[in-house]
Amino acid sequence: MDKVSTIEGRAIPLGLKNVDTDVIIPAHWLKTVRREGLGKGAFETIRAAPGNPFDVEDFADAPILIAGDNFGCGSSREHAAWAMLDMGLRAVIAPSFSDIFSGNAFKNGILAVELPQEQVDRLLEVARTDPIAIDLESQTVTTPFQDRFVFEIDAFRKHCLLEGLDEVGLTLARDTAISDFETRMARQKPWLIP
């Protein structure tokens, strides 16, 4: 995973609540065996409507998306995170995220920044005309107008993102503990092996 520290640029003011992962990437795009190339299908149904925010030229290379409550609900498809990465997004700001999406975003180095609705509303307003900056180290979102919002992030996730750590590699280093656990279970609950 690439290191993540600051993300700065225009933010697409989507604002919608309950954006499900079928909306982020419809199922017919999921037949691929690769992670790349899904940007073409990202937000397909929203982008089909004239005047949608993705079509605004100022947001063409925007690295940030701003959405409403419960972003990424529904299907567990990590293709949603891959599609967003592929279209150049590096962060999403919303009042809340689905549990599975926030994990998938993290694994792909996409920052899922949770802020209260009124702060998200303020950012939606700023985003129409000006850039936004997210700094992971200080856990802040700032605007050119002196707005400064602090967000929470799991300490372990923050560490992994800042260092660009490979989580599978980290866990493999705990092999002895896992093997000990397996030995104990094989003794206590032998019926666990099918």
Next chain:
Amino acid sequence: MASKPRTLYEKIWDAHVVERREDGTCLLYIDRHLVHEVTSPQAFEALRLAGRKVRRPDLTLAVPDHNLPTTARTAPDGSRVPIADPQSAAQLAALEANAPAAGIRYIDAVAPEQGIVHVVGPEQGFSLPGTTIVCGDSHTAAHGGVGALAFGIGTSEVEHVLATQTLQLRPSKTMEVRVEGKLGPGVTPKDLILHIIGVIGTGGGTGHVIEYRGQVFERMSVEGRLTVCNMSIEGGARAGLIAPDDIVFDYLKGRPMSPKGAEWDAAVEYWRTLNSDEGAVFDKSVTINAADIAPTVSWGTSPEDVAPITGAVPLPESFADPSKQEAVRKSLDYMGLEPGTALQDVAIENVFIGSCTNSRIEDLRSAAAVLKGRRKAVGVRWAIVVPGSGLVKRQAEAEGLDRIFTEAGFEWREPGCSACLAMNPDKVPPGERCASTSNRNFVGRQGPGARTHLVSPAMAAAAAVVGHLTDVRNLGE
């Protein structure tokens, strides 16, 4: 000193902690990993690139379901029918190569045991009480119906589990959904879970694991419990579970992968300890009276958009939250519905009975009971029944249910995810309406522009007979 009372979730969690870090993150051991073709190829590829192996192929089970066409899979000469879509074919071929190469048990597309991964797991006795079960699919929550802690994961987590048989996770909060009393006639577990989601909202369970408790669940069959737990994710909860009891043990006994002999007895003894202690505290609690629940249908594009069949399409202004009002307007526009329309006046052109929510034998029996001696209405263009597995299909055929369906004008298909998610050939055409026993009414879920009404199998069958959404209770047996 007595230990602190724990919830069922906390007991299962604690029993699987390999290591707990200071910040509360745990390395959690995974007992069962189900794998299908859509969310696994990138995980296998990443393992290959990193030169990593599958740690516990013996705890992993692979079966294709999402992409498989549900039309005949073998030609009259016994050869396999090729899959027309090259991308689907390539993805299915990848699983067929990846799973056996890693030593993972693989149920192929023409095996009698093939089916939807969440139907196959419990049916094979692979999903057991008190185990941790994951799959790259959000409806993994279903397996909570046998008293497991089961949840959906992304592909990076699939890779993590394949390589380490663990996940790095923080414990969830706990939520109790208590339903007391008895469900009325014509009211099924599907109506119950749709009603629950309507009450708590699609974000109501976010960050939580739900335990379903109360008299209604104590009486419920395993099939019904799987239906309820399956849709926990539609209420935002990554997992939902029900304390295992004799109904579950009777269901699992003798299944191919269930423990046998003395190991069975030891397992049951342990499983009997799996319930929330007296005095255990939940972070959130909701109580529902079963008698308040009618057969329930969805009218919008979020699973929280539900109403009793006796009701009407709501007015956007009837919602307090202005952003919900806006969402409802958009939903109704997509759905082509006028506010105030009686739900029973909504005509449908398609009926889908299937999906990991409602494709088990009980679901098919319940739909067949409504259809027996009847035919689908003239306006119903397409009606299909897709059994959840080959074993469900055989059982249904042994009971003569297939004939009831075909005589009623339904197509009788091969097992798979089918029209639940529009990634195989089974799709609902743009602008058409479908009474569907699946789990999601999202925009485009059943095909671009398709309009989904989530219902129970009995309600889907009733809609097929009259050609519009209708109250199954008025149809009689």
